[in-house]
Amino acid sequence: MLGLRFIRDNLELVNDAMARRGFAAPIGEIVRLDDERRRLLQEVESLKAKRNEASRQIAAMKDRSAAEALKAGMRRVGERIKALDVETAAVEEKLNARLLEVPNLPHASVPIGKDERENVVARTWGQPRKLDFEPLPHWEIGERLGIIDFERGVKMSGTRFYLLRGLGARLQRALIAWMLDLHVNEHGYQEIYPPFVVKEECLVGAAQLPKFRDNLYHDVEDDVWMVPTAEVPLTNLHRGEILDATALPRCYVAYTPCFRREKMSAGRDVRGIKRGHQFDKVEMYKFTRPQDSYHELEKLVDNAEEVCRRLEIAHRVVEVCTGDLGFSTTKTYDVEMWAPGCGEWLEVSSCSNCEEFQARRANTRYRPTPTARPEFVHTLNGSGLALPRTVIAVLENYQQADGSVLVPEVLRPYMGDVRVIR
RNA sequence: GGGGAGAUCGCAUAGUUGGUCUAGUGCGGCCGCCUGCUAAGCGGUUACAGGGGCCUUAAACCUCUGUCGAGGGUUCGAAUCCCUCUCUCCCCGCCA
Structure with missing residues (x-):
């Protein structure tokens, strides 16, 4: 606001x-x-x-x-x-x-454009992997290996639900644990395990309401909402508080499932696990002084890219243009991993500065000096990373000619030293 | 789910026959004094939001209004009386 x-x-x-x-x-x-x-x-x-x-x-x-x-x-x-x-x-x-209803003001550095076609690629890391055989899309890899089960997910919960099985489930869990450890141990974030269900005021604070009502699961009995992203509880972590300037920036990382009831258009992203009503995500979140927020945004993107680098998967960073910018954000970088199977750049992270837009709604302030009047903090959020898409990228980049999938080096300690999913 | 107690300015508390409560006190914080340094001591100060004034703008300053968990009611006037709600704590029940 x-x-x-x-x-x-x-x-x-x-x-x-x-x-x-x-x-x-x-x-x-x-x-x-x-x-x-x-x-x-x-x-x-x-x-x-x-x-x-x-x-x-x-x-x-x-x-x-x-x-x-x-x-x-x-x-x-x-x-x-x-x-x-x-x-x-x-x-x-x-x-x-x-x-x-008024969205945030785009930062002066944001490229001007009408829609996502005018986003600007800022940099690319690595070469899109060239496989010496015809790469399969992840839904075929997953079904052949028996690690993604679409049919039974739909049986239990309807369209856009699936389940992971065996080493597929294990791979996702390994990614979650590894990413959390990386951000906590090397990037200076504190791990948070938040509630997955929150009160309406939290959705308003994070600017999901009133605009995105249709995309949220709402329990009418108790008037609570299922989180569409960890950004929601994290935004409200310091609701109504006045933070100590010396304790800024405060950096948090949380794993949560995300629930979105968006009515997804038929024919778009219908195949595979790219887009569902329920997915997992590791989310990074920062509360900063206003003068630090853009510097912290760069670090945030770098933290997300570090995940890609250590997985050794080609990726690029895209500057989102004014017309494609999220409601709450002044500036956003998307991080996209190359997925050779479906042949597209997959958005695995979206890193944004909201400046004081959410802080004002959630009334989160800090005191610049011990005697100064309180001012709103700046808040930033970024996926670190979104799970199903990272799973997609791993499966499609690490697939082998015989249909098996190599486990990336960094994940092996989290997979009981399993080297290959076959 | 049942029963009981409570919610006051960062923290802890005073205030309940409605009217200098423009909310007192202690601790903490800040400013100053004092002092080889530190500690102690002394004096002062110390909530948030909004409106108006002043001003090129902002800060500072002056002034007004609101806020004693939230909302509503009674009254010329509510921290104080009445109603509703929320939350917290304790006991019982249920439960991974």
């Missing part, structure tokens, strides 16, 4: 930013509602000051009849105040609803 005063004072800049996103934000309505709100506040607050003064006088009065007269007058003032309070609340509610 953008600050109301910021919008008021930087109208042109905000309108320009929305244009770069190609987003029709209700800025005009926000300004109009804010004018209305301030007009009401001025009136009601001066009436309240008057009432408080009168109450002080009544308390001090000896003359009862004069007091009664004053009270009678204040009764009318009280009614007017009540009416204005109701009106103000209605305007503020509307204003707040509009504010929640």
Whole structure:
């Protein structure tokens, strides 16, 4: 969420930013509602000051009849105040609803473009693997090896569900444990095991609500929501807190399953495990001082790339253009691994700076100096990495002519030294 | 699920016959003084948000309003009285 005063004072800049996103934000309505709100506040607050003064006088009065007269007058003032309070609340509610619909401002360095076709490749690591046989897509590898079972997943849970079996399940678990260890031991993150179910205010804090309601699983009985990403609980880890500046940046990493009920278009990513209603992810998250956030973003991307490098899988980093930028983010890098079987670059991580957009919603601040007023922190998030797609990349890059799959070196200690899945 | 207790300015607490509570005190924090250094001591200060004023802007400053878990009610006036909700703790039940 953008600050109301910021919008008021930087109208042109905000309108320009929305244009770069190609987003029709209700800025005009926000300004109009804010004018209305301030007009009401001025009136009601001066009436309240008057009432408080009168109450002080009544308390001090000896003359009862004069007091009664004053009270009678204040009764009318009280009614007017009540009416204005109701009106103000209605305007503020509307204003707040509009504010929640406004996306973040793209950073000046973000390439301008309409959609993902105009994203810019920043760098590529490694050569896309050339196999001396016809590479299979992972769904064929998985089914032949009996490690991915689509049919039974659908039987139990419906379309877009699958199950992993044997060394397939083990491979995913190994990746999770290895990635967590890497980020904790070498990149300075603290591991968090968060709840997988959260209250509505957490979704609002992470800016999943109100905009992405349709994509979320919601339990109506208890009015709780299943997390679509660990970013949600992590954003709310310090909800309402004022952090100590010396403790920043705070870097967290969490493994969670992710639940998304998006109605997926038929024919798009329907094959394999690339896109499902449930998937696992290791997520990195940072709370930083404003002046550090862009530097921390670069480190975040590098941490994600390090996973790819150690798996020795070719990948590239893409700068997401203004038109493709996520709702909450000012700047995003996607990390994509090459998957020779399906012949595409797979998005395995998306690393973003949200600046104070989420911090404002979740009310997470820090004190720059011991005496300074609290300011919003900047928050960043990045996958480190998304599991099913990393599994895809491993299966397709490490497949062999005989249909077996080599286990990447770094994962073997996590796989009981199994070298080959066959 | 049943029963009981509680929620106050970073922490700990005072405040419940409604009116100098513009919420007191202690600890902690900050500023200053003192002192070879440190500690102690002394004095001051110390919540958050919003509106208005001042100003080229911001900070600072002045002023007003709101916030004593949340929402609502009674009243000229609510931390204080009434209702609803949330959360925490304890006991019982159930449970991996």
